[in-house]
Amino acid sequence: MAALSTEPLELAARLLERAKAAGAEMADAVAITSTNAATTVRKQQIEKVSESTSRSVGLRVILGGRQATVSTSDVSDAALDETVQTALELARVSEPDEFAGLADPKLQARETPQLGLFDEQIPDVDGEHRLSQALACEDAALSADDRIANSGGATFSTNVSTFALVDSNGFGGSYADTSASMWVEVMAQEDDGSLRNAGWSTSERSLHRLDAAEDVGREAAARALRQLGAGKAATCEVPVVWEPRMAAGLAGIISGAASGEALFRRSTFLADLEGAEVASPLVTIVDDGTLSNRLGSRPFDGEGVVTRRNPLVEAGVFQGFLYDSYNARRLNAVSTGSAWRSVGGLPQIGSGNLSLEAGQSDPAQIIAEVEDGLYLTTLMGFGINYTTGDFSRGAAGIWIRNGELAEPVQEINVSGNLLEMLQRIDAVGSDAQWFGGSSAPTLRMSRLTISGT
Amino acid sequence: MTETPADVVGFYASQLGVDGAAAESVLASALGRGGSFAELYFEHKRSGSLSFEDQQVKATQASLSQGVGIRVVEGDAIGYAYTEDLSVEAMRRAAATAAQIAHGSSAGEPVDVTAASYDADRYAIDAPSTAIPLTEKVALLRRADAAARGYHPSIARVDASMVDEEKRVLIVRSDGRMVADYQPLLRFNVSCLSELDGERRNARWGGGGRMGMPYFDEHSPESLAEEAARQAVLQQEAREAPAGTFPVVLAAGDSGILLHEAVGHGLEADFNRKETSNYSNRIGQSVASELVTVIDDATLNLSRGSVNVDDEGEMAGSNLLIEQGQLAAYMQDRISSEHFGVAPSGNGRRQSFRHAPMPRMTNTYMTAGEDDPGDLIRRVDYGIYCKAFSGGQVNITNGDFVFSVTEGYLIENGQVTAPIRDVNLIGNGPDVLSKVTGVGHDLEMSDGRWTCGKSGQSVPVGVGIPTVLVSGMTVGGTQMRSGGMSA
Numbered sequence: 001m002a003a004l005s006t007e008p009l010e011l012a013a014r015l016l017e018r019a020k021a022a023g024a025e026m027a028d029a030v031a032i033t034s035t036n037a038a039t040t041v042r043k044q045q046i047e048k049v050s051e052s053t054s055r056s057v058g059l060r061v062i063l064g065g066r067q068a069t070v071s072t073s074d075v076s077d078a079a080l081d082e083t084v085q086t087a088l089e090l091a092r093v094s095e096p097d098e099f100a101g102l103a104d105p106k107l108q109a110r111e112t113p114q115l116g117l118f119d120e121q122i123p124d125v126d127g128e129h130r131l132s133q134a135l136a137c138e139d140a141a142l143s144a145d146d147r148i149a150n151s152g153g154a155t156f157s158t159n160v161s162t163f164a165l166v167d168s169n170g171f172g173g174s175y176a177d178t179s180a181s182m183w184v185e186v187m188a189q190e191d192d193g194s195l196r197n198a199g200w201s202t203s204e205r206s207l208h209r210l211d212a213a214e215d216v217g218r219e220a221a222a223r224a225l226r227q228l229g230a231g232k233a234a235t236c237e238v239p240v241v242w243e244p245r246m247a248a249g250l251a252g253i254i255s256g257a258a259s260g261e262a263l264f265r266r267s268t269f270l271a272d273l274e275g276a277e278v279a280s281p282l283v284t285i286v287d288d289g290t291l292s293n294r295l296g297s298r299p300f301d302g303e304g305v306v307t308r309r310n311p312l313v314e315a316g317v318f319q320g321f322l323y324d325s326y327n328a329r330r331l332n333a334v335s336t337g338s339a340w341r342s343v344g345g346l347p348q349i350g351s352g353n354l355s356l357e358a359g360q361s362d363p364a365q366i367i368a369e370v371e372d373g374l375y376l377t378t379l380m381g382f383g384i385n386y387t388t389g390d391f392s393r394g395a396a397g398i399w400i401r402n403g404e405l406a407e408p409v410q411e412i413n414v415s416g417n418l419l420e421m422l423q424r425i426d427a428v429g430s431d432a433q434w435f436g437g438s439s440a441p442t443l444r445m446s447r448l449t450i451s452g453t
Numbered sequence: 454m455t456e457t458p459a460d461v462v463g464f465y466a467s468q469l470g471v472d473g474a475a476a477e478s479v480l481a482s483a484l485g486r487g488g489s490f491a492e493l494y495f496e497h498k499r500s501g502s503l504s505f506e507d508q509q510v511k512a513t514q515a516s517l518s519q520g521v522g523i524r525v526v527e528g529d530a531i532g533y534a535y536t537e538d539l540s541v542e543a544m545r546r547a548a549a550t551a552a553q554i555a556h557g558s559s560a561g562e563p564v565d566v567t568a569a570s571y572d573a574d575r576y577a578i579d580a581p582s583t584a585i586p587l588t589e590k591v592a593l594l595r596r597a598d599a600a601a602r603g604y605h606p607s608i609a610r611v612d613a614s615m616v617d618e619e620k621r622v623l624i625v626r627s628d629g630r631m632v633a634d635y636q637p638l639l640r641f642n643v644s645c646l647s648e649l650d651g652e653r654r655n656a657r658w659g660g661g662g663r664m665g666m667p668y669f670d671e672h673s674p675e676s677l678a679e680e681a682a683r684q685a686v687l688q689q690e691a692r693e694a695p696a697g698t699f700p701v702v703l704a705a706g707d708s709g710i711l712l713h714e715a716v717g718h719g720l721e722a723d724f725n726r727k728e729t730s731n732y733s734n735r736i737g738q739s740v741a742s743e744l745v746t747v748i749d750d751a752t753l754n755l756s757r758g759s760v761n762v763d764d765e766g767e768m769a770g771s772n773l774l775i776e777q778g779q780l781a782a783y784m785q786d787r788i789s790s791e792h793f794g795v796a797p798s799g800n801g802r803r804q805s806f807r808h809a810p811m812p813r814m815t816n817t818y819m820t821a822g823e824d825d826p827g828d829l830i831r832r833v834d835y836g837i838y839c840k841a842f843s844g845g846q847v848n849i850t851n852g853d854f855v856f857s858v859t860e861g862y863l864i865e866n867g868q869v870t871a872p873i874r875d876v877n878l879i880g881n882g883p884d885v886l887s888k889v890t891g892v893g894h895d896l897e898m899s900d901g902r903w904t905c906g907k908s909g910q911s912v913p914v915g916v917g918i919p920t921v922l923v924s925g926m927t928v929g930g931t932q933m934r935s936g937g938m939s940a
Contacts, residue, residue, distance in 0.1 A: 042727065048809065050533040051550050056518075071516040073537040079517070086515050093587045095510040127553070152729055152850075187729060187850055194731065197850035230851075235697040237933065265506075265610060266646055267655055344516045345502075381855035382844040383877035383929070387646070387655040392694075392877035392929040394846070394855035411853045413879050413929025415696065451696040451879075451929045 008033050008055075008164035009174040011075060015057050016166045019084045024091075026062040028102055028167035028303070030343050031055070035123075038157035039130035041138055047153055049127060058343030061087045065096035071344035099330040102167045103303035107325075107335055109173055112300075116293040117177035119206035123160050125180070130156040133182060133213045140217030141186040147228065148221050150195060152185030156213075163298075165341070171304040179295060180207050184217055188224040196230065196408075198223035203436040205293050223377070226398065230408035233399060233452040239373035239426075240414060240448045241366055241400065244433045246376050247440035251285050251356040253418065257386050258312050258320075259349045260327035260338075269389030269419055270318060278318040279422035282359050282443075285313040287322060289337060289352025296353035296437030302341025307352055310336045316422075324349050356440035359428025363442040366427045368403040374450060375400050376414065389418035395450075413451040421445055455581060458573050458761075461621045461633035464497070469519070471495060473566040475541050476625040479523070480564045482548035484627060487557025488525035488532070490787075491548075491627040494764060495521045495539075496806040500618035501583060505594035507610065513587060522806035525551040529726075529788060533809045561627065568631045571768060573761040575752060576663035581637045582617040585666060590615050593641070593674045600675035601645050604682035607689065609648040611678065616640045624766035632766045638757070638913060639664050640901065643678045647685040654691075656684030656859065658841075660900030662757045662915075672900065684841060684860050687872050694861065694876035694930025700836035701878065701926045702829050702864060705897035707842055709916030712747055712817055713905065714845040714854035715882040716740070720774050720782075721800070721812040721907075722789035724849050731852035731882060732780060740780045741886030744822055747775040749784055751799055751815035757901030758816035758915035762799070765810050769799030774817075778886075786812045804910040814905060816915030822892025826920035829891040831867040837928055838862045838869050839878070852882040877929040885923055893920030 008031035016029040037051040057080070058071035068090035070083045138154035157180070164174035183201035190196065200220035202211035242250060254270075262268035270278065289307030291297050300306055303325050311319045323331070324339035324347045339347035367375065380394030396410035416424075429442035456464065466472040476493055483491035497519045504511045520537040521544055532554030534547040582590070594613045601611040620636040642659035658681035660672055703711055716732070724730035732740060741747075751760050751769035760769045765787050773781045785793065786801035789812060802813035830838060838861065845856030861873045898917035905914040 046530045046554070048531050048533060049554050050809070052533075052535045052547065052807070054535070054807065055537060058516075067511075068513040068515075070514070071518075073518050073520060075537075083517075090513040090515060090587065093591075094513045095591075097509065097511065150727070150729055152727070195729065195850050197729070197848065227851075232927075235933070265612065266648065266653055267610075271653075345514055346512050380848065380853070380879070381846045381857055381877055383855070383857040383875065385655075385859075385875045387653050388688075388874070390875045392857070392875060392931075394853065394877060394879040394929070396853070410851060411879055411881055411927065413696075413855075413877050413927055415877070415929045415931050417931075449696045449929075449931045449933065451698075451927050453698055453927075 008162045009172065011057055012164045012166045013172065015059050015080050015083065016168065018080055019059055019061055020168060022084050022088060024061040024088060026102060026168050027060060028165060029057065029059050030341055031057045031164045032161065032343055034159060034161040036157065036159045037130065038155055039127060039134050040153050040155040041134045042151050042153035044135060044139060056343045059083055059087050061091050062100050063091045065098055065100045066091045066094040067097060067100045068094055069345055099326055101325065102169055103305050103325045103335060105169045105171065107306060108171045108304040109300035109306045112173060112175055115290065115297045115299060117175065117205055117297060119178045121207050122158050122178040122180060125158045137182055137184045137213035137217040140214040141184050141221040144218050144221035145225055147188045147225060148186050149189035150187040152197065154184035156182045165304055167304060173300055173304060175299050177205065179203065179205055180210055182210060182213060182216055184220045186220050186224050188228050190228055196224050196227035198227060203295060205295060209293060227408045230396065230410040233409045233412050233450055235452050236450050237447050238450060239370050239444055239446055241370060241373065241375045241442060241444045243375065243377050244431060244440050244442055245435055246379060247356055247443045248435050248438040249379065251354050251438055251440055253384060254285055255287060255312060255351040255354050258322050260321040260323035260331060260333065261349050262386060263321050264327055264331055267387045269386065273318050274320050276318055277316045278419060279313055279316040280425040281316040282428045283313055283316050283422060283425055284357040286311050286355050286357065287351040288355065291353050294353045294437060296351065301337045302339035302347045305335045305337040305339065307337040322349050322351065354438040358430050358432035358441045361427045361429050363429040363431045366429055366442055366444050367400055367405065370400045371402060373400045375405055391416055391418050391421060415449045421448065455578050455637060456635040458633040461623060461635050462568055464621055465495060465623050469539050471539055473631065477564050477566055478541055479544045479548050480627050481560060482545040483523055483525050483552050484561035485549060486552045486555040487559055487561060488527045488552060488555035490526040492524050492765065493521055493625045494806050495623040496620060498618055498620040499583060502614060502616040503587065503590050503594065504614040505598060506612045508598060510591055520806040523548045523551045524809055525554050526788065527555040530554055531809060535807050564627050565629050566625055566631050567629050573634055575759045575761050576637060576755050578637060578665040580665035580667065581619055582639045582665055583619045593669060597643050597674035597678035601643060601678035601682040604679050605647065605686045607647040607649040607686060608645055608682050610646040612644040614642045626766055630766055632762045634761050637663050637665065639668055641677060643681040645681040645685040647689055649689050652689060654685050654688035656681050656688065658684065659902050662755050662901035663759055664755045687860065691872040691874045693932040694873040695928055695932045695934040696930045697934060698925045698927050700833045701923045702833060702836065702838045703918060703921045704840040705893060705895045705918060705920045707899045708839060708921065709818055709899055709918040710842050710845045710856050712819055712918060713814065713916050714847040714856055715885055716747060716775065717814045717817045718847050719849055719852065719882055720784055722783035722785045722793065723812050725783050726789045726792045730849050735780050738780055739778050740883045741775055741778040742889040743778040744892045745775055745778050745886055745889050746820040747817065748773055748820065749814055749817045753816050753915065756816050756898065756915045757913045760815060763801045764803045765801035767797040767799045767801060769815060772798045784812045784814065786810055802912050804912060808910050813907065813912050814914050818896065818898060818917030819919060821894050821896040821919045824891045824893050826893040826895050829893060829920055829922040830864055830869060832891065832922060833864045834866060836864045838864050853879060854882060855879045878926050879929060880926045885926055888924040889921055890924045891922035895919045
């Protein structure tokens with residue numbers, strides 16, 4: 001693996017050297033290599049096998065505050081020279097921005113902490129293993145019940161990547177990471193022949209942390225089966241219980257609204273609310289890029305800044321925004337190590353691992369306390385206005401009657417305003433679960449509008 | 454000037470060393486284990502973007518992406534591999550990886566590649582924006598910025614961007630067919646924030662297509678910017694939307710997103726081959742009101758979703774999907790057309806050489822009806838009028854679909870009245886289309902702003918529709934109100 005981890009760093013360094021030699025006073029270069037392999041089966045037959053290695057580089061130059069980025073998947077010397085020339089030409093016709101620049105060297109990583117991001121087994125996973133896992137996952141779903149009548153397929157994939165960054169202040173670093181994922185979708189059949197589908201997945205940095213293939217398959221089947229007979233609900237205002245996976249999505253929305261770029265653009269409902277109670281005291285949300293073995297972890301961010309733990313909401317109080325260097329400078333803040341970088345374009349703000357922390361409530365009790373309400377298991381569409389906080393999305397789930405999960409519902413809509421919704425969280429479960437890079441427990445909002453018949 | 458297919462073939466040979474002989478050699482490796490079909494998809498894409506924020510250029514960006522995706526087909530199964538390295542050696546290695554889907558030991562017949570000849574005239578433009586100096590693009594962005602700020606004193610921020618690309622594709626197949634295409638794409642975006650008495654409202658607008666600079670002759674940067682500003686300011690007066698099931702009138706143009714979600718995806722043949730779509734096995738059956746005729750048409754001049762050939766090398770055309778409510782056909786790619794025993798419909802598309810093709814929409818629209826658009830509104834006692842949208846999604850299997858309305862109004866007593874805040878609409882495909890009770894004579898295609906996502910792949914598409922009345926759809930507002938009237 002030594003060759004894989006050093007090669008991108010050398011490539012990035014070569015590109016940066018050429019840029020400096022050509023007159024770029026301030027620059028950084030990114031190189032990424034990635035080997036991805038996946039096997040998909042459907043109805044226990046191979047549907048698709050793919051395997052490829054990809055490599056690309058990107059350069060950012062800043063000339064007197066004039067900024068340009070150029071990327072290429074052609075890494076020949078001629079292409080690197082052309083990349084440098086294009087970047088310089090674009091920067092010259094750009095406009096000066098006093099905040100453009102590289103990361104503060106004082107914030108950059110001096111060493112690479114061991115975060116357990118690389119599973120030595122993954123580069124050695126072969127096609128037979130991917131196939132057998134995908135088959136086992138789908139088989140468990142198909143054989144769970146006679147009413148499981150069809151399949152959207154099961155996929156097992158592995159990825160090995162290396163990210164390298166060098167900048168003209170002298171920073172240079174790279175890290176390799178791995179991931180493995182498995183997902184499956186199956187359909188349960190109604191008496192009239194129509195189908196209800198559901199999927200489930202698992203995704204981790206190391207093989208041994210993945211959920212068992214059979215468990216993933218059975219969970220997908222159970223979810224499809226419990227939607228059998230789903231109808232619409234009547235329009236009403238009721239308590240809504242969010243299952244952990246839905247609550248993890250909610251944490252992602254809050255993190256998106258906590259972007260320093262959105263703050264600069266005034267396009268977030270969290271603007272001007274630092275230090276304010278934006279949620280019920282039961283709510284704590286933490287962004288943390290340093291957790292061992294987690295998909296959202298990395299030793300440094302897309303500008304070389306050391307990653308860290310950033311509390312977003314503590315006991316309902318909004319703690320502050322996530323920043324890259326650029327937005328930190330123009331808002332008089334400090335980078336939170338939240339820059340994400342692809343080879344093309346400027347750094348973008350994003351979270352590391354996101355955790356809506358577990359509370360005290362027994363999840364069964366959270367449901368048992370609801371006389372008439374919705375257990376939310378599916379959200380659809382893009383109906384979130386980050387500027388106003390208005391939230392209106394398609395939904396499906398299970399209706400709660402007298403404290404028990406009763407009949408499934410679909411083709412309904414849930415709506416509210418996020419600031420009000422967060423205040424209405426009146427129970428947080430003790431059952432936090434991880435879904436890739438985010439974690440959340442069951443939670444309940446005392447009231448949301450359900451649109452239906 | 455854009456390039457002809459012959460120019461593109463010449464470009465690959467002279468600039469990248471990829472010619473018929475190289476392709477034949479790679480195809481031989483791809484079929485080295487006896488796969489029944491193989492295809493090479495070469496892509497050379499230059500893209501650029503320029504973003505303008507807070508009255509100055511924030512960033513300029515350029516990228517070059519080139520490589521080949523190699524697909525080997527064996528029955529319904531495929532092997533796929535790609536490489537950015539276009540040396541014959543590297544391509545043959547990738548081909549050997551893709552070949553592993555087949556289990557034979559003997560190679561197939563040698564392939565004799567011949568360039569196909571056809572008319573590639575759906576976006577033969579004179580002035581691709583990719584050839585325009587950056588300073589001219591900055592001038593367009595400045596005009597947009599000034600127009601948006603001048604529209605209303607509450608406009609506090611304007612962000613604008615211009616994104617363009619030129620893509621040269623070369624597809625070589627084991628049946629000997631070689632096709633090439635030059636595909637330009639342009640998009641101009643404006644986002645405005647209105648801030649009034651501490652209340653902030655935003656809106657986005659934009660457009661483009663497979664066009665060059667003449668796009669701006671008909672769509673000035675000012676008009677695009679003023680439209681974004683108008684929508685943002687309008688939102689300052691917006692009321693809470695109602696909750697419940699009500700009649701919905703969809704304005705002509707962008708509302709075509711309804712079709713894209715309600716029937717478009719469900720008619721993609723991969724889902725129907727697998728019988729996982731709620732439209733599976735329903736060819737010839739009634740799936741919509743008799744007023745509804747839906748076409749997917751790759752031939753529209755300069756449209757964002759148009760292609761001369763699809764990404765499997767098939768000629769792309771115009772396909773009737775629903776005729777007066779009856780399901781006529783699915784959109785096919787190679788594998789599904791063989792499964793159904795029908796001709797490929799030219800709908801095999803992919804995001805890039807890193808992705809395998811699948812059935813996708815191009816430009817999807819509903820044909821014009823006979824109603825006066827104003828009459829459709831007058832027929833509604835209480836309902837919603839929808840004009841602009843931020844996106845939609847569908848569950849293929851159960852048919853539930855959503856779309857998010859960013860410019861909507863109440864209809865009260867046959868009149869469009871107050872604007873409403875952002876709201877999601879949800880319905881079920883065949884159910885909603887059976888409730889189409891009026892279709893206007895005013896078919897309009899959306900400006901080129903839509904991108905469709907499926908299985909992790911994005912492709913540019915077009916949508917279009919005349920003004921349409923749906924007698925009932927679930928409106929996801931927050932205002933409780935009972936007693937929706939039927940139209």
